[in-house]
Amino acid sequence: MDIRRLPGLTIAKLAVGPMNNNAYLLRCTSTDEGLLIDAANEAARLRELVAFEGPAVSAILTTHRHGDHRQALAETVEFAGAALYAAADADELPVAALYRDPEGVPHLFTGDSLFPGDVGKTWAPEDFVSLIDDVEARIFGELPDETWFYPGHGSDSTLGVERPHVAEWRARGW
Structure with missing residues (x-):
């Protein structure tokens, strides 16, 4: 634990x-x-x-x-x-x-929408676009770098660690 x-x-x-x-x-x-x-x-x-x-x-x-x-x-x-x-x-x-x-640091529980190193797995290109648009707008677009997030699998991280990679995730797609 x-x-x-x-x-x-x-x-x-x-x-x-x-x-x-x-x-x-x-x-x-x-x-x-x-x-x-x-x-x-x-x-x-x-x-x-x-x-x-x-x-x-x-x-x-x-x-x-x-x-x-x-x-x-x-x-x-x-x-x-x-x-x-x-x-x-x-x-x-x-x-x-x-x-x-x-100190005002947000803590966010993301389920399978955001992980360290990527967004959640999707089964269709349009689902990926919808997910990454949502994560970019509602998470990265609204919360500061200090925000801790806790995913449904794997390690915790901060938005500041992940933010520089969002464009890579979008370009990679699924």
Whole structure:
């Protein structure tokens, strides 16, 4: 388990399943309220993650509908007794404001849309154009270089590390 401790928030990351999906637990250090992001696989290991440094989670967020990101969802919702949200509902999360970085550094959970070194895999050229346009406009176009992002697979990174490569990704296509 990878742990990142921030002022007021702990982010715990656990890779699960054969595709090494990242499941994240966000835990408010003052209230112990928790949010689980992507109940991907291995419900028993997710149970341990949910119990990390606190009593429970109040919400589970699924970043997108790929099967590898929700294989343990039903079992995890059942044992956690948490409310379930999809990425489109993120603004309604009761724990959405549990972390306000005093330095103003944003933290973004990208599912399979952005990874260190590329955007997510698509199956058609028009899907790639749609994805990279969206990532460029809504992520790189709105957030500062200091922004940490946490992908659905692999390592965390910052937008500043990845920003110089966006034109390469676009030129490479899929």
